Amino acid sequence: MKRFSFTLIFVSALSAFSQTAKYSNEFLSIGVDAAAFGMANAVTATTKDVNSGYWNPAGLVHLEDNQVSAMHANYFANIATYNYVAGAMPLDSKSAVGFSIIRFGVDDILNTTQLIDEQGNIDYNRISLFSNADYAFTLSYARNLPLEGFSYGVNAKVIRRIIGDFAQAWGFGFDAGIQFQKNSWSFGAMARDITTTYNTWTFNDAELATIQDAVEGQNQVVPEASEITLPKLQLGVAKTTPIRRDFELTTSLNIDMRFAQTNDIVSSGAMSMTPAFGFEVGYINLVYLRGGVGNFQNIEQLGGNGTEIGFQPNFGVGFKYKGIQIDYALTDIGDQSLALYSNVFSLKLDWSVFR
Template sequence: MKTTALLALLLALAPAARASGAGADPFNFLFLDAGARPVALGGAYTSLADDADSLLYNPAGLAVPRRHQATFMHNQHFSGITQEYAAYASPWGLGLNLNSLNFGEATRTTYANPTGAGLGKVAMNDLAFGAGYGREVLGVRAGVGFKYIREFIAGVTADGYAFDLGLQRDSALLPGLTLGAALQNLGPAVRFQRVDEKLPLNLRTGASYRFSAFGQPSALALDVTKERSESPLVGAGFEVAAMGFMPLRLGLSTRNQAGPGVTAGLGWRYGGLGVDYAFVPYGDLGMAHRFSLSWRWGADPEERQDREDRDDREDPAPKPRPRVFAPPDANARFAAAERARSAGDVKGARRELEAARRLLASDDRRQVLYLTRYGELSYDEGETDDARELFLDAIRLARRIDTTGPAVSGAYIGLSRCLADAGQKRGAHDALLKALEAGPTERQRAEIEKRLR
């Protein structure tokens, strides 16, 4: 049974194994998805990658994290096959991962002895260790990854190395849209049983769209992958963060040819802690269950800025700050968006706002600021209906995560303008009163009081 399961897994992962026979590419375990979130999304992660899993799918995503991140996954595959995976991403664009697949032991067989009686067992396992770096340059995220790979089957070991290259870009024409591409497994041929085998070169392209559905952060993703000498494969996924902390996911992958190709999963977020689950049916072979545990730690930019501001107030004398490479800062993106808006560059402002959003966790209170600023841009452009929905989304989110402050006041002020334009004077007045209660800045308070007169 173990030998049958092994063959089934290899065939499900790599159609090349059926077409090429003994000459099939080695290291096909590299196509086995890891990380419960990407798995549940059908492996459609080329453009969505923005966390510790980025190195596996698109190293360009390593440019996004602004805090330390680590994830650990266990995959309980069918017939006792197991996969262990760990990954790390730093706020400086560096990433590491370790991916191990263990088939256990199978009965040794020969043509003369197909039952394997008296021949003992053989072990089979695969291993990959990777490191990479990603950075954003001129609005494009670019990354490179290196990996050492090893395959061990029945006492025969083959090892080698490979490189991955990746790109991501947020669309300036359609805010929320991100495009991505990655070229994987670039490297020299590997000697395997006296034969030089080419690595399974793979091209990934993808697009994703992040949006708000009924006030809940949501995303759609689509990937098309093309392995050397093979037909393209498709992966697609949908995710909605129910109540802001419980992601629900559904996906489809044509790579899994042993089952229907459907994937699904869910997650849970609390502060920096995340737990995710995904399952993949493999038809008559059974189900594969993946469990991931992730953790994010380290001071975020807003907390760091607050500390620096307090230090400056306590000691007003200017102090030189060390010149170090800083991680991406959402606050800097919001400031750049305001500068672009003031200069009349609407596309630039929207691009900066999308860049800021990618740096925010789903429960970050600056998600309210993002929605409010986006609503202000829409209002400036005369898109009153869109602006109103964005302001309402900001208010709903603020209530759900129990936050107040200038961003919330700004949402109520914007809503008041939209209602006033629609002739709803009473609603506009009530929204201004809510803006006063939310904790406005002095400038906002002056505007509110002027409009209430």
């Protein structure tokens, strides 16, 4: 990646602006927590720890103690890094709060716009480095409803996106979620960007001029200064069943919906949706085995030979002991979807570990 020319990287970054709103802030659709990845992200109904701030803030009410969590993953052959940290705490027996930070970025990109000096000579000392990074800061609040088994949660999030010295943006938005638990059944709904999420960009005209000088004959029109992310809705249902002695099985189903036409397996001009299935087998709340399949997409074939359905199978394991939980997930086993596979690791700690 460090050998790529700056022009290719920058044109790719700017292409995100020209995408329709349905693909804005897509780094927030990747997900967090290896345990959730192992279940193909089908956790809207079951999430009940510090990571609920991302998946469904209503799940934060199930916290019994303060928790912290962290995750690291690499994408695109280790070119891009994805890092996440979060903390949450119960306020009382009915409510809880949480905070999280996400960073998704490509670092040390070569800026070759000044590679050739005024005399037409190549001077490698004129090459500099920059980063293309996206940040999200989220504050979550959850509370039990007066109806038994019901809880709700809301997120307020601030978006920060940076493309070196060339462009930067601030954005803000809100999410809302609800959960209901009855006996062995769990239900959940998560509405992301419920008011639409706005990003406002500012551009460094002097730096952009260097792009126009370096790349002649290309469309270097400065993109629009505003992006709007359309709402998304996730619905989930899950059931937990004891199996034999000391074993417990949780099976879950998610329906992920966008209010735009995409390549999801069910799509129209107004809405598209795709399912995700996951399971988790737990042994005495100590060892976990997970699996799932999701991200069902209609993939255009080369040469105009129609479409085929792609999907993303995932696998995961976890270990928990005295408030320390370590999880691992391998995503897109067998390369069945357009998404690249990734090894994901996460760590979760109950605050009692430090007492």
